[in-house]
Amino acid sequence: MSLPVTPPVKPMLAKAVATIPDSGELLFEPKWDGFRCLVFRDGDELTLQSRSLKPLNRYFPEVLAELAETLPERVALDGELVVGLSGRLDFDALTERIHPAASRIALLAEQTPATFVAFDVLAIGDRPLLDEPTRVRRAALTDLAGDRLQHTPATTDPGTARHWFELFEGAGLDGVIGKPLDEPYVPGKRSMFKYKHSRTADCVVAGLRWHVDGAQGEAVGSLLLGLYDGDGVLHHVGVVGAFPVRRRRELATELAPLITEGAHPWLGEAVVEGQRLPGGVNRWRPNEQPWVPLRPERVVEVGYEHTEGGHPARFRHTAQFARWRPDREPASCGYAQLEEPARYDLDAVFRGAVKRTR
Structure with missing residues (x-):
């Protein structure tokens, strides 16, 4: 050229x-x-x-x-x-x-x-x-x-x-x-x-991945997040990570009692058709990502920007940790809390128009 x-x-x-x-x-x-x-x-x-x-x-x-x-x-x-x-x-x-x-x-x-x-x-x-x-x-x-x-x-x-x-x-x-x-x-x-x-949502912590640096069980890399749909099915909606080194190690200790080899909503016979699950193979990820199941008993508030994937949706990007929510029951963490913006016509955006459509 x-x-x-x-x-x-x-x-x-x-x-x-x-x-x-x-x-x-x-x-x-x-x-x-x-x-x-x-x-x-x-x-x-x-x-x-x-x-x-x-x-x-x-x-x-x-x-x-x-x-x-x-x-x-x-x-x-x-x-x-x-x-x-x-x-x-x-x-x-x-x-x-x-x-x-x-x-x-x-x-x-x-x-x-x-x-x-x-x-x-x-x-x-x-x-x-x-x-x-x-x-x-x-x-x-x-x-x-x-x-x-x-x-x-x-x-x-x-x-x-x-x-x-x-x-x-x-x-x-x-x-x-x-x-x-x-x-x-x-x-x-x-x-x-x-x-x-930017928005927040209360999510169930239902799994984790160990940090790539260090031995298994020493430090948490990310927490796997879930939300319940209207039928009570827990879907994987994303992860929260980016913890300081010291906090990663503390989380490994805190969450160790929740690690389970028993029944889990993302494993075995509990899985239903159409359920979003962690770690699967796709065009971006040729191998399954290992993860550790946790009893879905803890709730965390996270910040997110957008969702994608239709119904059920997932977070587009890695969520940001806000705080633990010991006052929330995991079963109360559903999709209904996610905000849905009012629909607006894409062609109107191209024109720079500001008239709302229904």
Whole structure:
């Protein structure tokens, strides 16, 4: 490629911030819940690059075809690959696209096509834009996109950004991003700000994994979390970890009396069809992950951002330990406590609209 900006390029990143400020010096954008993707086109050569600098071309043939029709001959963009189903983003459907079989990819490209949403521009023709401030890059992106290229809405009004933060979650979005208006694009640096949704839930501790450093039984690596559905079935919904070294060892001692070789809701005849279980094999994990069953008698409050996987759902990312809840009965820890945002139409997000749909 002969572009002024060529792959691989580390994308500019964001650091987490608690609240959206009353500042007019930021450009706010919806935070899309998909795969980060940098796009480079030089004539017939078109590359989709992941956040980890790996090529994504083989997984998204329909995106390549669409961008070949909509992009100018020479351009470099930053954005997100997303899949929309039933009026909201579907991260599970997106992850299914990373598959070794070309036939499967072709089928999913037709059934659940992905879309590239552009939110920054790194170069146009022979003009590099990395050193230009955000306000200049945004204007260039708007002129470039026109009516053909899907690009993110943006605003400099904090009030609108706060409204988007609440409203657009109903379409499956992840929060809001803030970009300093007068700053350049800095590859690999956390120069942006991200404002993400955060919630808490009380979960049953039904298992653990030992820490990889040290002998079995010396230190806890993570706790396995469960929630009960309406039929009283306990589903594995995620893990909580990131404990200090000393606390890992203390937990090993505290939880040792709960280790069981007897009946357990995630083992043997207790397992029912459709139940979420820990440690299974999937496309990301070729081997089963060993875990230690605990009697489901303790309750922990954890922080989480999002759920995924439909019904029953699971936490998208590793949960954060908040506190033990000795006042809660494990049987009271159900899915009903998880918040469901009001539904919002994904197409309206693309337009930057704020009208709620029912």
